[in-house]
Amino acid sequence: MKSKDLLGIFPDKTAEQISLLKYSKTSCGVDFLLNIADSTEKRGWFDIDTRYKTDFFEFYFFRKAAGYLLLGGKKIELHDQMVLIISPYQQQEWHVEMDQLTYRFLVFQEEFINQFLSDKYFMYRLQYCFQNDLPTCFSMEEEQMESFVALLRQIQQELRNPIADSYHLIVAYLYQFLLLLNRFYTHLFHLPSALPLNNHAYQYKQLLEKNICQKIRVNDYAEMMGVSRVSLNKAVMREFGVSAAHLLKQRLLQEVKNDLLFTNLSVKEIAFRLHFSEPNHLMRFFKQQTGQTISEFLKETKS
Structure with a gap:
């Protein structure tokens, strides 16, 4: 077996x-x-x-x-x-x-x-x-x-x-x-441990897992949850110690990296799949979040 x-x-x-x-x-x-x-x-x-x-x-x-x-x-x-x-x-x-x-x-x-x-x-x-x-x-x-x-x-x-x-x-x-x-x-990791005031931060995290390939703006999630972006950001900051935008960017970055490592999609195809307006915006986003170009990341990870 x-x-x-x-x-x-x-x-x-x-x-x-x-x-x-x-x-x-x-x-x-x-x-x-x-x-x-x-x-x-x-x-x-x-x-x-x-x-x-x-x-x-x-x-x-x-x-x-x-x-x-x-x-x-x-x-x-x-x-x-x-x-x-x-x-x-x-x-x-x-x-x-x-x-x-x-x-x-x-x-x-x-x-x-x-x-x-x-x-x-x-x-x-x-x-x-x-x-x-x-x-x-x-x-x-x-x-x-x-x-x-x-x-x-x-x-x-x-x-x-x-x-x-x-x-x-x-x-x-x-x-x-x-x-x-x-x-x-x-x-x-010195993370916040205060008692939650509501479930907004956790609901946001759940929605990110389910919708990151379709929705890449915090406003989209706030609208789905029926709360303001300000309220959502406060909840996320309280529970996770980072902004709602940061949480979204990190989850989106993981999706980009997964596509780079585990698929044969081109940068152009990844940008289209994840709703970037053009490949250059994806490459700029990647460099801002990692400090590396996509080529540098692939070389380092696969070495």
């Missing part, structure tokens, strides 16, 4: 020849849209295709790692004692030797936790989810990592021997895991 089959995850080729790996709990052999394993128990799927994306969240705790990963338009060097978080539908390309990796991982679909929580923006409240500004990979001391891995072991125990209340206990452990990791991440 191929490594991807071990978790019930199967590829679905898109027009761009990028596999979409879909989570299937039936094929996975568990009753939940969630699974946990150690690399010695189940191998990952990093070596199945050159490029792919998934329809689930992925959390990796690497004790030993080498190689690199192209993710979100960035080149990530893997190393020992590293945590990596990948949100759904991010395009990935791994360059690793499987026998050099030792890790424990958690994967789950957003639906799993949404079935239990009434907060539809919960995953968007977590600073490391759908993050385009800061890295979602970071070092973690062995003792700290072990505290998170211990929570994953408790979830795994319930998965392997489910009883009547296992679902509720698994969600409780997962909720604790996600919130504690968010505290760690927020502290690590």
Whole structure:
């Protein structure tokens, strides 16, 4: 059986020849849209295709790692004692030797936790989810990592021997895991942690994920939400510490980088797809946001 089959995850080729790996709990052999394993128990799927994306969240705790990963338009060097978080539908390309990796991982679909929580923006409240500004990979001391891995072991125990209340206990452990990791991440990167006054910032973040290829102005999103641009900007600044325009530009930049790295589209075609009025505007936007020309970025990333 191929490594991807071990978790019930199967590829679905898109027009761009990028596999979409879909989570299937039936094929996975568990009753939940969630699974946990150690690399010695189940191998990952990093070596199945050159490029792919998934329809689930992925959390990796690497004790030993080498190689690199192209993710979100960035080149990530893997190393020992590293945590990596990948949100759904991010395009990935791994360059690793499987026998050099030792890790424990958690994967789950957003639906799993949404079935239990009434907060539809919960995953968007977590600073490391759908993050385009800061890295979602970071070092973690062995003792700290072990505290998170211990929570994953408790979830795994319930998965392997489910009883009547296992679902509720698994969600409780997962909720604790996600919130504690968010505290760690927020502290690590000195991010705001004030109680939210409303959901505008999280709704905006959700809409960016769904509409960035069609709408590239903050005013468009404010109109969709029925709020003023000023109110939206205040909400985003309070929750994320950056302006609404900055959040949009970073998400748009990620889309541009993905197209450059993972498709055969020309700069002209990318500009048209993302509604830039002309290619020169796209190239100027890229240089302003990265300090590099597109050619310099491609040379550096693929070297």
